[in-house]
Amino acid sequence: DIQMTQSPPSLSASVGDRVTITCRASPSISTFLNWYQQKPGQAPKLLIYASSSLQSGVPPRFSGSGSGTDFTLTISSLQAEDFAWYYCQQSYSSPYTFGQGTKLEIK
């Protein structure tokens, strides 16, 4: 199975901050990488697909980049509603696997 490792496991930030979450894949997955946001009691929500494509309806402050083994999710200016868990997921090969998540908390 492809291993997905996210860092950091948790992150404290303030409204207005620029935040970056990293996801590393082993082995390489080209651009077959998706990002999801999950709030307490809710299902995950798709933010970014194919490494850098913004899902319809998602604010443009969210962006993704990367290829191969290293990927990033960036939130350009944190809003109060962005404090949540974030997960990366590879769609390169089955079984599709997720990172362990990054908890974004209010500082």
Add this chain to the structure above:
Amino acid sequence: QVQLQESGPGLVKPSETLSLTCNVSGASITSFYWNWIRQSPGKGLEWIGYSYYTGSTNYNPSLKSRVTISVDTSKNQFSLRLSSVTAADTAVYYCVRVVFSSSGSQNWFDSWGQGTLVTVSS
């Protein structure tokens, strides 16, 4: 706007079979691949498998011997059966639609049900 809604027992006894159904509205069940994904504190998010209305399936090898996912086109719903459950199968189970890119190579989970907690306990 597609909507997915899981239903089924919230409590299953060890060694028995977990059965869940997902009702799909706002999309044709024959136009997409349909997945089950579960989430537990110990194992995080785990993809269980998917099915297409033709009967084509793809399961996670770690669960393959115990899993069946099937699509009922007459009811626009799909289902999950997981046999011989243990406490390790306790999780929130999500039904999820997967979308493929126009080239068919990329795919992503774009629509999720709200999730249903299934506890395995005697």
